[in-house]
Amino acid sequence: MPRNEMLIRGGTVADGSGREPVRADVLIRAGRIAAVEAPGAVAAGDIPTVDATGLVIAPGFIDVHSHADNAALLPEDETSKILQGVTTEVTGNCGFSLAPTRADSVAAFASFTQRIFPPMEFAWSTWAEFTRIADAHGHVTNWAPLVGHGTLRIAVLGMADRTPDADELRLMGRELDLALEGGAFGMSSGLVYPPAVFSDTDELVALARHLGADGLYTTHMRGEGASLLTSIDESARIGAEGGCRVHISHLKSNGRSNWGRMPAALDRIHQYAESGLSLTKDIYPYTAGATMLTALLPPPFLADGDEGVLARLASAEQRRRLAMMMESGLPGWDSHLHGAGWDGILVSTTASHRYEGQTVAELARASGELPLDTFIRILREEELHVTMVLFSMDEQDVRTAFADEDTMVGSDGLPPGNGGKPHPRLFGTFPRVLAEYVRRHHILPLGEAVRRMTSLPAKVFRIPERGRVAKGLIADLVAFDPQTIDHECDYRDPVRPPSGIAWVMQEGAMVVDGRTYTGPRRGRRLTPAA
Structure with a gap:
């Protein structure tokens, strides 16, 4: 059981606000942050203490673009994210969630998911059944699931290349409603993948209307190369006509002929934001993608x-x-x-x-x-x-996107459990941001980088009671050495933990000590904040 009280002393706190870190002591009580005070201001008494000298204490990182939908179902603990300081993952991205399914299309769905997920037995059909089974297995990190548009489409139309009729569209909308009622954080799309590649904008607008003004539509856009700007336009149209917020996943400008177009893409996003549309984005800190x-x-x-x-x-x-x-x-x-x-x-x-x-x-x-x-x-x-x-991006475009206001961080690591040589972003995205774009190249100051990985995604994705080191919030925390945090980017030998993470805490209990996950599974499925 976690200790009822704990005092973290001697560290520098990056509280998630964007301010530069300051020396402070953090008192934890019953899994929550009870106080953040000047060094020595909290009388230790007989409270157990943790020496954080030389370390930065930050909120647990929030990965806004994860594909670890199956992590809870794996027999082994999936530790690639928790070891890099991630305590919450937004899953169900790119239109791929593992529910809902239907009996007449589950075979097609299972076959399709095996292109990126390890084989699994689909012992569920509804969103409620899936989340109940996943919760029963337990979560290493907190789980904030989206429902996938592609999954909704397969449930109703299979893998067909056609437009849904009115009844089919209503059925897709009903399944979306049930997922939202069951705690889904929004709807995602992956418009380069089947069957979503066969959908038109009107279909997506109709479904977006189910999300409501506070709802979130996240999208792997229809194009990230020559059609980058028109794809941003389509995303904005879906949000404007659907009456919801929009988030662009892993913004990039793909292909040598499109390098240098990131400023134009950001200008387009800013224009829509200035017009009143809530339009946000994330990226990952690499010039290679994976799919x-x-x-x-x-x-x-x-x-x-x-x-x-x-x-x-x-x-x-x-x-x-x-x-x-x-x-x-x-x-x-x-x-x-x-x-x-x-x-x-x-x-x-x-x-x-x-x-x-x-x-x-x-x-x-x-x-x-x-x-x-x-x-x-x-x-x-x-x-x-x-x-x-696939190696298709330019480093300057990545730096430009990171430097832009309010760019968030997502790993986009493919689902765990397949073995092989997955993209190193699965193991090192968040340490790499702090090493490459804070310490080495000074693209972001440390406090702002932490905000992009904590309180900003908590606000946009409505992650409850997390994202800040502040009194009353849940004590999901990470401690790291800002001088050594890093992850070696080796695409042919990627399976290695990051360096510089001292420890990770969930609800006041230590779950990572250096490069070792101590467990047990303390994450939980979250529901959107009101």
Whole structure:
């Protein structure tokens, strides 16, 4: 059981307000912050003390873009986030949540989720059933789930490439309502992934109207390269006509031909914000992204689920068609391949664990194939269960986005439990921000960086009673050494904990000591603040 009282002495407190850290002592009582006072102002008496000399004490970090929806269901404790100081994760991003499902479409849903999630038995159908099962397993971090538009669409339409009729749209809206009533923090979309890639703006507006003025629509936009600005426009339209707040996930300008467009994207976002629309964004501190390898395929190849995709890849005629599409592109389609090139596509995880840690170009040279043929062969051999890291962004664009007002931080790490060589952001996003953009390059002062990772996301995502080191709030805290906090960014050997984290506390109980998670699972599923 956690101690009833604890005094943290000798540290420097970055309280989440954005102010620069100041020396202060923090008194914890019954899992909450009882006082934040000048050093020595709290009489220690017989209260157990923690020496925080040389450390910064901050609110537990909030990861606003996580895909760890399955973390509670894993038999082992999923510690990649808690070890970097994250105590709360917003899940269900990019249109992927693990509920709701329906009996007539659950097979298609299970098949699709296995492109990025490890295999799992779907012992639930409704949002309430899923959250109840996850809660029963227990959470390492606090869990703030979104409901995915793609998941809603699969439940009602399967993987079909068509527009829902009025009855189907009402059913999608009803499932969304049930999730919101069950504690979902909003709705997410992933408009480059099937089946959401087949949706139009009107469908998204209709669903956004269910969210209400305080509700949140988060989006992996339809394009992050050549169509970046028009995709921001679409996102803003969904918020304006849907009457809700909008949050852009992992803002980026993909592809060498689009490098340097981040200032224009930020200007567009500011224009909408100045017009009265609540429009926010997050990024991650890397120039490489990660997703399923099937994201390289053009939209016409993504319909009808795994069977449809694999059938097209098995057809010589369809492969010739694919080669033409990937070479010339399609109107309105921002090709990830054009943004990265085959030498910028690193296979990270496969079902068989072959090919991991090698680029498609390297694999093609080793086999004597054309890169496109290697890409198709891997997808077929692995039955589409392949993820990739793709190198497609410019460091200056990342720095520009971080420097912009109110940019938040999301890891966008792919779901845990697959093994392989996942993007290092799964293990080091938050330490890397503090090392790379605070200590080394001075893009943000320390206090402001902490605000972007704590109180700001707590406000935007309505995370209750967290995000500040302030009297009365829950004592989810992280202590780190600002001179040594870091995470080595090695894409071919990424599975390693960060350095510089001294300890992590949840509700007044220590759960991380250095690089060791001591547990037990003390996180909980949260519900949105009023």
